[in-house]
Amino acid sequence: MPLGERGGWDKSESRYCGVETDFNDDMPQLLSFNLSTGGFDFVVATLMDPSYRPSMMEKGSSVSHVLPFAGSDLVLSPSQWSSHIVGKISSWIDLDSEDEILRMDSETTLKQEIAWASHLSLQACLLPSPKGASCANYARCVNQILQSLNNMQLWLRIPLVKNDDDSMDCDQLSDSWELWNSFRLHCEHHSQLSIALDVLSSLPSANSLGRWFGEPVRAAIIYTDSFLTNARGYPCLSRCHQKLVTGFFNHSIQIVISGKLVHSLPGVSSDSAADNIGNNIESAHRHPLRPYLDYIAYLYQRMDPLHEQERFELGYRDYLQSPLQPLMDNLEAQTYETFEKDLVKYIQYQRAIGKALLDRVPDEEASSLTTVLMVVGAGRGPLVRASLQAAEETGRKLKVYAVEKNPNAVVTLHSLVRLEGWGNMVTIVSCDMRHWDAPEKADILVSELLGSFGDNELSPECLEGAQRFLKQDGISIPSSYTSFIQPVTASKLHNSIKSHKDLVHFETAYVVKVHSVARLAPSQAVFTFTHPNFSTKKSNQRYKRLRFEIPVDTGSAMVHGFTGYFDATLYKDVHLGIEPSTATPNMFSWFAIFFPLRKPVCIQPGSTLEVHFWRCCGSTKVWYEWCVASPYPSPIHNSNGRSYWVGL
């Protein structure tokens, strides 16, 4: 039974909670006890008798021997198998043992168990954690399995461990992320290989934990002995654990409870009950782990309901979109509709225009002086409205030219002017701003041509064309904008791109509501453009070298690419932007942009990530190129804009 509901919006997997059980050859009883009595949604159950070893089987009987599975596939219905059972692979297997017989037994057993689980159409199997720091043979075997697996996920169990003292004992695992990283690199980021984190009683630093939210974690296994005891004797979690579990909920990571009852609750005899989890259960009226489940459900239900913007964005999380090309293509009504709803954005514009009007026209000339304002890229009129409202608010006289190249939007503009009675103040110009022959020069040039990465929808080129009809002392709103990037772990985005199996998708920037990412360092400024710019030597080409320092307590981390943002100064102190540390609240017109890396780059603790970004301009297009120079040099991405460009 699900942990709870968050206003009916969140259909996340994390509503379901599981329990890890011991081997039981009576699967129906196991299921009934844990689901009906216990209230869990699924069990993580061993499929094969733990005493089984292929090398101990009698030779000669090889034709007919039956594997020690827990009953036949008929003991449960197919939907019970697939909805309620996660197969737990025998935990004794050790494919990297020095003992060759154990190694061979492990390989045989692993392949047999996965084959059986596939036969049952289980949704997932839990693979035991690698036994040592070396995992190449285990990874090789799992990789072979992955090549021809049905839809089943393989959850590699990884203890959530990171020692900060960095002791150089090679065999001692100091950061379990490294183990995961080796394993998945050997398996080439296979999309069916994911993680089940073992949450222990002590937790690594927040920076170190953060990495996992960019990795494909599907489940978090919490041990009963990681729970504290509250005043009334019931289990609860530390504040750090609570925060982590909330993070899991927000990232569709399912909780699994594991272990025995270690809290003595009123009316429950802990020892005898504990023995009943997987075995003889007739006598137990109440599931011994129920209190832990209840606490997890409490944490789930306690979360804030999703607010409107979150609900809007839910469907877009980690979904890659190609950036708009508003200069080459004409936007559709639907797109205008969406952007026009972003009230916060237009309030900022109105404030900026108001301030500019006040600076431009002193109070004593308010009734005599008419300011000429041109909206370039007027679309269906929201900036025209903001301009007129700013004029009214500041008591300044305004003459507006609304320049728009999309003839379809111009139709709406005309109708709007008629409807609103703006005829005497607004002149509509159906023309590309770069080619318009303006009848007079403007005091203020207002535009909203910014993309998620600032200049990526060619605002610089458009405004360069438009500033011909701006007075020498005129004002451009925005007056400047800067792009930012930040290195991230984003295995989900990486795998989405990889699924296309081509170069082009790895050299394209995407607009995306980033959610399952780990932000590894604060963002840094990339390119800045200032308007107007009447210099004769100006160029819209840009080149920037950036060095990111990953906090030492993060540990090693994988960089799958860079999320990009912008921040724009509309006028003086009025800004607008999505750079996380300064983002304008409650604005939804822009998601981040994502620049992928063809080969993810692994950063060691304390080392520097050096990145180069170029904005290149040709006669018909503008494009970005990017590369990593350190810790090791990557190919230059998107050379000559071969994969991704914005048309002029």
Add this chain to the structure above:
Amino acid sequence: MPLGERGGWDKSESRYCGVETDFNDDMPQLLSFNLSTGGFDFVVATLMDPSYRPSMMEKGSSVSHVLPFAGSDLVLSPSQWSSHIVGKISSWIDLDSEDEILRMDSETTLKQEIAWASHLSLQACLLPSPKGASCANYARCVNQILQSLNNMQLWLRIPLVKNDDDSMDCDQLSDSWELWNSFRLHCEHHSQLSIALDVLSSLPSANSLGRWFGEPVRAAIIYTDSFLTNARGYPCLSRCHQKLVTGFFNHSIQIVISGKLVHSLPGVSSDSAADNIGNNIESAHRHPLRPYLDYIAYLYQRMDPLHEQERFELGYRDYLQSPLQPLMDNLEAQTYETFEKDLVKYIQYQRAIGKALLDRVPDEEASSLTTVLMVVGAGRGPLVRASLQAAEETGRKLKVYAVEKNPNAVVTLHSLVRLEGWGNMVTIVSCDMRHWDAPEKADILVSELLGSFGDNELSPECLEGAQRFLKQDGISIPSSYTSFIQPVTASKLHNSIKSHKDLVHFETAYVVKVHSVARLAPSQAVFTFTHPNFSTKKSNQRYKRLRFEIPVDTGSAMVHGFTGYFDATLYKDVHLGIEPSTATPNMFSWFAIFFPLRKPVCIQPGSTLEVHFWRCCGSTKVWYEWCVASPYPSPIHNSNGRSYWVGL
């Protein structure tokens, strides 16, 4: 005029020697002086006036201005341009300068000069060495150029520098290989990007120099001041330099002489002559750099002529071949013909068989006891002949069964037996050894089923099938064999494989006469098979983890893959093999095998390269998988034999 001839066999580029000149706007004169008077084969000549800077050009005249090229393309014939001129790109360019104007000027100039050189169909351009340790912008620009370049090669000039003290001064270049490596990684190993090494008066260690022979070095520029003076006052090179130059000759690397005459020779006034190299030359009867060229020619002519095996192998150097599948396919007559000529191999077999016969049959029973010997995989009979000769030599009585599955070879066998009159000693069996029902058991089983990597032509599986008819105390010749691998730099092989643009070719092992490779560490043993093996628990699966230590004085190096070899014990102390340190001399039946890496792995000085190799067996095929685990984990190559396998 070429440096010399090596018996007419070597058509290598390294016969040609060039000279680096200063800018001269009279190209015909420059060419005539350096080729006719000087005796050089080509000049490395600046194409554009060194004082040119795009940013200094008058604005406004942009439509009609002429670039300061050395005359027009008409001053030389097209074939003169392409045969005798290497374009030297202006050495002032610095694309990674902090000075933005210099950076922009450099980019413009570089693109203009390359465009002009392409227009002239030059074979190569010499790019100046990057000015600092950072080269990302230079690489980005060159990479853009490479995307649409005609056939021209770009030689990146790299000083041959490596400081052993490893001082951690970041801006100081301590190992120029690192610079090259960054540049080529940014340009993704582009096949038209190669190296011109600047050879200075002091040389790095031999290990460090060795790396370059696995890299695409096309030219070596030797400065006149790197020459010493011999007893008669003439220029000569140090012993280390001589060895290096011989290495260049052997790897088709052209020598270019650069600098002024710095040796005062009888009858030549050094200063005035030096000024004449590129400029006013009427007065000079003799080219001032002629003595240096003469010395280089002397080194060339002094080299040993190629011996027969080298001449045979010349055409196979670095040429990738798919390994034979003699079990699945039947060999052709041509292939038998080639292998049968390898006398050394059969002498070793004959020695081994002789020793086995002596051990098996004491002198006193020589006339009474007949040894049963089976040649499994008899082909067209060379091992039958070797067996009979061994019997004759040792005075032992022999009965030979010649088992061969290829019906075409069996035809030849019958004819051979008839011709040689072996009818009473040799029985021909036309059958796959794995399925033959032998009429009696053998004392000695002789086979030659080894591939370049030992077991890679399935000798283990074949002999496992054949040992059924070997006596319990019988002898297998070979009695064991071991495969070996060695990490190598092999950019040429890497690029050959990359040209296929697919995964399959990067997961295939190739038979190849490796030549342009740098062997980075001694080879290590991988898999061993011993015959006969009557154990019941035997398996032909193998797994090996290897750790290679690259010598510290090598510096960083790129591992493009692994060359593989074998060594076989035929009988007791008689061995046969191609492992470099113990290779049987003058044997040509086997080239090495090459296992590529999909992404070359860069090894830092003193770090360990950990490699895993698997031999996997299925019901219809045998295959290898391999991966790197350290310094960073690679994908598992050839999972499930998806790309490369040997059919059973």
